[in-house]
Amino acid sequence: MAEESKTCCDRLAIDPDIREDAASRLRSIRGHVDGILRMLERDDVYCVDALKQIKAVNGALSKTGDLILRGHLKHHVVTAHERGDEDAIVAELMDVLKYR
Amino acid sequence: MAEESKTCCDRLAIDPDIREDAASRLRSIRGHVDGILRMLERDDVYCVDALKQIKAVNGALSKTGDLILRGHLKHHVVTAHERGDEDAIVAELMDVLKYR
Amino acid sequence: MAEESKTCCDRLAIDPDIREDAASRLRSIRGHVDGILRMLERDDVYCVDALKQIKAVNGALSKTGDLILRGHLKHHVVTAHERGDEDAIVAELMDVLKYR
Amino acid sequence: MAEESKTCCDRLAIDPDIREDAASRLRSIRGHVDGILRMLERDDVYCVDALKQIKAVNGALSKTGDLILRGHLKHHVVTAHERGDEDAIVAELMDVLKYR
Incomplete structure (x- = not known):
């Protein structure tokens, strides 16, 4: 996989606007994780309340992934045939979509 | 939902061992998010490499959620009929499982 | 897993009303699959239209699973401590939730 | 969405080999659904056994979807820039990936 990335996509970087948007979302996600850590310091924290917070972070991460995926499709995948x-690019994309 | 948590489960806290294990995993997840943020500072970062890291964090969060869910089932759900x-407890559990 | 089912839950059947509801949903799902099969006989069928139908069937199956899961929690899991x-029951439930 | 399909992709049909492979998988999935329906006729069917079968069908459907998705990426998405x-094509693909 790393090999294929090297082969196909050396010059294919994330669009700067998307990179900044994704970083901003990840800083917010880090703050959310800090909030769950503080929650877990309390000895009366209820399981389902912690589960809800974890699901919320998973959702925020997935939206960040969708943002990058959309950019990848738009900037790199639709031009793959022209580059050859x-x-x-399809093999590595299917590989990463499996994890969804 | 918050109402129901209050009603049913005031005294149902996460087991201390599970709480410590979950916190330890979340600290590692926070470090992983920091790593993705550093990755996104590079202007040549490749989309699929960022997507792979985000999927890895999603997986680590889901495992943390499973740990808490298993404890919740074992310590609180299996005794719900006795408490009445x-x-x-079933309604709020189905609600949180929908997000999976 | 089959061993555990045998050990713990011989007498734990699905509630008849839920069984009938789930069967009715599965008959509708079978009809939906037949519809996709007819769609795939046409040589001009578009990929994304087929993908949308497959996702719809996945969603209908998940709702059927949630119906059975809710009944399992309500009728069998909340009384597990009383039965011993x-x-x-928690091990097999976590095992099946992993597939979600 | 339907409008966009019309606009962008009238001539973009599923590759015949993939169409046949997908149809073959869906016939097997229909047989699996029939098997669950027979299982649900027994009044002693255990919840978790039904849940396992439903998850297996969901997995088989997802693999069928991945097959069609891979073909769509390979035959239609990588050439989208050339067609204009x-x-x-990216908007409708992101829309269908959301359902995953």
Whole structure:
């Protein structure tokens, strides 16, 4: 996989606007994780309240991933045939979508 | 939902061992998020590499959630009929499982 | 897993009303699958239209699963401590929730 | 969405080999659903056994979806810039990936 990334996509960076948007969301996610850590310091924290917070962070992470995925499709995947790296780009994309 | 938590489960706290294990995992997750933030400072970061890291954090969060869920089932749900709060505990559990 | 089912839950059947509701949903799901099969006989079927139908069936199956899960929690899991099979019932439940 | 499909992708059909493979998988899935329906006719069917079968069908459906998705990426998405329909094809793809 790392090999394929190297082969197909050396010059394919995330668009700067998307990079900044994603970083901003991840800083907020880090703050949310800090909030759950403070919650877990209390010895009366209720399981379902912690589960709800974890699900919320998972949702925020998925939205951040969708943002990057949309940019990847728009800037790199739709032009893959012109570059000639379509097999590598599809293989690595399917690989990462499996984790969804 | 918050109402139901209050009604059914005031005294149902997370087991201390699970709480410590979950906190330890969340500290590691926070470090992983910091790593993605550093990755996004580079202007040549590749979309799929960022997506893989986000998926890895999603997986680590889900495992933390499973740990808390398992404890909740084991310590609180299996005794709900004895306490008489089974309707509330099932309703809130189904609600949180929907987010999975 | 099959062993544990045998050990813990021989007498724990699905509630008849839930069984009938789930069967009715599955008959509708079977009809939906038949519809996708007819769609795939056309040589001009568009990928995304087929994907949307598959996702719809996945959603209908998940709702059927949630119906059975809710009944399982309500009728069997909340009484597990009284029966004394809580370890087995939690282990098999976590195992099936992993697939969600 | 339906409008966009019309606009962008009238001539973009599923590859015949993939269509046949997907149909074959869906026939097997229909047989699996029939098996769950027979299971639900027994009044002693255990919740978790039904849940396991439903999860297995969901998994088989997802694999069928991945097959069609891979074909869509390989045959249609990587050439979207050349056709000039990249905005529409990315929008509808993100819409269907949300359901995953």
